Amino acid sequence: MIAVNNIKKGFGDKVVINDVSAVFQTGKCNLIIGTSGSGKTVLMKCLVGLFEPDSGEICYDGQNFSEMSEEQRKELRRSIGMLFQGSALFDSMTVEQNVMFPLDMFTKDNYSEKLKRVNEVLDRVNLKDANKKFPAEISGGMKKRVGIARAIVLNPKYLFCDEPNSGLDPQTSLLIDKLIKEITTEYNITTVVNTHDMNSVMEIGDNIIYMYQGLKEWEGSNKEIIFSKNQRLNDFIFASEFLQEAKEMRILEMKGKIDKDGNIK
Amino acid sequence: MSFFTEFGRYLLMLKGMFSRPENGKMYWKEFMHQCSEIGIGSLGIVVIISVFMGAVSTLQTAYQLVSPFIPLSTIAQIVRDTVILEFSPTLVCIVLAGVVGSKIASELGNMRVSEQIDALEIMGINTKTYLIMPKLLAAIVVIPMLVVISACLGIWGGRLAGTMTGILSGAAFDKGLHQFFKPYNVFFALAKAYTFAFIISSIPAYYGYYVQGGALEIGRASTKSVVVSCVLVLFADYLLAALLL
Numbered sequence: 264m265i266a267v268n269n270i271k272k273g274f275g276d277k278v279v280i281n282d283v284s285a286v287f288q289t290g291k292c293n294l295i296i297g298t299s300g301s302g303k304t305v306l307m308k309c310l311v312g313l314f315e316p317d318s319g320e321i322c323y324d325g326q327n328f329s330e331m332s333e334e335q336r337k338e339l340r341r342s343i344g345m346l347f348q349g350s351a352l353f354d355s356m357t358v359e360q361n362v363m364f365p366l367d368m369f370t371k372d373n374y375s376e377k378l379k380r381v382n383e384v385l386d387r388v389n390l391k392d393a394n395k396k397f398p399a400e401i402s403g404g405m406k407k408r409v410g411i412a413r414a415i416v417l418n419p420k421y422l423f424c425d426e427p428n429s430g431l432d433p434q435t436s437l438l439i440d441k442l443i444k445e446i447t448t449e450y451n452i453t454t455v456v457n458t459h460d461m462n463s464v465m466e467i468g469d470n471i472i473y474m475y476q477g478l479k480e481w482e483g484s485n486k487e488i489i490f491s492k493n494q495r496l497n498d499f500i501f502a503s504e505f506l507q508e509a510k511e512m513r514i515l516e517m518k519g520k521i522d523k524d525g526n527i528k
Numbered sequence: 529m530s531f532f533t534e535f536g537r538y539l540l541m542l543k544g545m546f547s548r549p550e551n552g553k554m555y556w557k558e559f560m561h562q563c564s565e566i567g568i569g570s571l572g573i574v575v576i577i578s579v580f581m582g583a584v585s586t587l588q589t590a591y592q593l594v595s596p597f598i599p600l601s602t603i604a605q606i607v608r609d610t611v612i613l614e615f616s617p618t619l620v621c622i623v624l625a626g627v628v629g630s631k632i633a634s635e636l637g638n639m640r641v642s643e644q645i646d647a648l649e650i651m652g653i654n655t656k657t658y659l660i661m662p663k664l665l666a667a668i669v670v671i672p673m674l675v676v677i678s679a680c681l682g683i684w685g686g687r688l689a690g691t692m693t694g695i696l697s698g699a700a701f702d703k704g705l706h707q708f709f710k711p712y713n714v715f716f717a718l719a720k721a722y723t724f725a726f727i728i729s730s731i732p733a734y735y736g737y738y739v740q741g742g743a744l745e746i747g748r749a750s751t752k753s754v755v756v757s758c759v760l761v762l763f764a765d766y767l768l769a770a771l772l773l
Contacts, residue, residue: 311650337550340652351643365651368551423650 264289265310265421265453270319272302272309279305280316281477290451292444292467296459297474298499304425306474307457311345311423312336323421341369344414346424350406352398352413358385359394362412369417384412388442404435408442415446421453422446428460440466461500464488473499489513538734544656545664555662562666566729570627570674574620578678581615582607582685590695600696604686604704609713611682617717618765620678621724624671625757629732632663633753636736637746645737660733667729672721679717716772723768724761731757 265287272280280302287293295303308314310321312328321328323339331339352361359381366377385394388408398406407427414422424443428436440460444467447454456463464471468485473496481493489510491497501507549555585607593603636659639645648655687701696704732753739749 313646313649337652337654340650343650345647345650347643347647349642351647353644354638354642368554368651368653 264324265455266322267306267310268320268322270306270309270316270321272305272314272316279477280309282319283474283477283479284319285472285479285482287453287455288470289453290448291454291469292447293453293455294464294468294471295455295457295474296464296471296499297480298459301474302477303457303474307423307425307455310455311343312340341417342420344417344419344422346407346410346414346422346427348426348429350398350403350410352406352409354398357395357397358390358401358409361398361409362416365413365417380416381412384416385409387415387446388412389438403430404432404439407431407435407439411439411442411446415450418450419452422455424454424456424458426458426460427456428458428463433462436460436462437466443467459499461506464500489517537738538730541656541660541734541737542730544654545661547654547657549657550653555658558658559662559666562662563670565631566628566663566666567670567674569631570624571677573623573627574674574678575681577620577623578616578681579685579688581619581678582611582682582687583689585610585615585682586686586689586695587693590690599700599704601700601704601707603690603696604701605707607686608683608705608709611686612679612713612717614765616675616679616682617720617724618761620675621671621721621728621761622758624674624724625728625732625761626754628667628671629728629754629757630750631732632729633732633736633739633750634746636660636733637739637749640737640739641742641746656737660730660737663733664726664729667725668722671725671728672718675717675721716768719772720765720768723764727760727764728757731760 267283267285267287269282269284270280271278271282283302283306285293295306297303305314309316316329320330326335326339328336328339352358353364356364359378362381362384363377366372366380370377372380381394385391388411390405390408390412393401393405393409398409401409411424411427422443427439427443431439440463443454443456446452456467458464465485465488468488471481471483471485471488472479473481473493475495481491481496483491488496488500501510586603589603589606589610590600636645639659645655645659648658683705687698690696690701691698732750735749735753735756736746739745
């Protein structure tokens with residue numbers, strides 16, 4: 264579990280995160296959503312320690328991250344996996360080398376043991392026969408899967424995904440979402456996903472935090488979001504007329520006033 | 529950003545490199561990779577430059593020595609000292625500032641922009657130690673070797689040009705090479721090579737590591753790193769000459 268208490272972060276005069284508190288539960292997909300510039304990426308970077316918050320505290324299973332020494336942080340980071348927006352794969356390494364890199368760096372296993380583990384995680388993300396390919400030779404969706412494989416190869420306790428669906432087609436996005444959800448449950452890890460993809464919100468959002476101009480505007484699950492009365496959230500989630508109509512239909516369906524084909528009972 | 533802020537950040541970057549490696553084997557692998565990249569990768573251009581540099585030195589020295597009272601072997605002496613004292617350490621390092629410097633800056637810049645450096649940080653790796661230190665050490669080990677190779681090839685190129693054009697015989701050139709040779713000049717050349725190696729690896733590393741933005745900024749950082757490295761090499765060249773000669 265990751266607990267965030269009253270964190271603030273600004274750059275110069277601009278306050279990007281203003282007094283945000285949240286709890287990210289273990290075994291659940293915790294989503295941070297919001298428009299561009301709402302502070303969700305900065306919040307995530309504060310969570311993983313790439314940015315130092317100006318005030319407030321971040322606790323990983325009760326351990327205050329801000330008070331940790333550099334060595335303790337390094338130790339904790341070995342239990343963190345992160346999937347980046349652009350996958351952040353090492354260009355000069357093959358898929359296999361990319362996934363093996365954390366094992367090379369932090370374990371004393373021999374090559375065959377490491378290769379076995381690499382193949383296990385690549386199988387887990389449904390990537391076969393791509394071991395010897397370079398990142399430039401694979402598609403965006405495959406890169407994301409390699410990114411996930413690299414993030415989970417050391418059996419992390421915490422998984423962070425920064426816009427995992429950006430640049431992907433809807434079908435591949437769903438596959439990536441499904442994969443993140445499965446891995447979260449299977450490994451019982453604390454997953455934090457930063458997204459503005461509505462499919463992700465509805466599919467995997469066990470716990471959703473909506474950020475607006477650096478503030479936490481709303482919090483709830485994907486079941487609750489549909490009934491939210493927060494206008495800004497509704498405008499953000501159900502931005503198009505089509506989605507508005509779909510939402511209304513869904514509410515009626517949930518209330519039992521229409522059947523699945525849209526016919527009034 | 530002011531000069532002092534940049535200089536302070538540069539010093540902090542150098543200080544940040546000194547931490548215990550997470551896995552010595554991986555760091556050694558990276559160091560050897562960089563030695564190969566910097567050394568083998570630049571060998572071709574160093575060979576070409578050195579041979580022509582020596583050859584042109586011989587021709588131009590012969591052109592300027594018109595007095596019949598000066599023995600021809602003096603040409604070899606002048607070529608030897610010019611190549612060892614100035615051409616090989618300075619000219620080769622200025623070329624290497626372009627070849628190696630732009631490569632280091634663009635490699636690190638690309639890693640920064642594509643979040644690869646962030647990925648390493650999140651894994652718990654000190655990126656300054658893992659990415660910059662091996663490059664710096666490799667440059668300090670390999671560049672003086674390149675300078676020695678360059679000096680040998682420069683003198684050989686000078687001899688080749690002298691004998692091929694009939695300016696002086698091989699024997700006269702060899703005689704000149706042994707006349708008034710000061711081993712201290714080799715020490716001076718190596719002192720310059722070590723200093724320049726540090727400059728042409730650390731400055732581009734700084735500009736590449738702290739790049740912000742996209743592809744355009746990587747190009748800018750790369751260009752700026754080469755310009756600053758060249759200026760600093762020339763400045764250090766003067767300073768070392770004033771101090772050590």
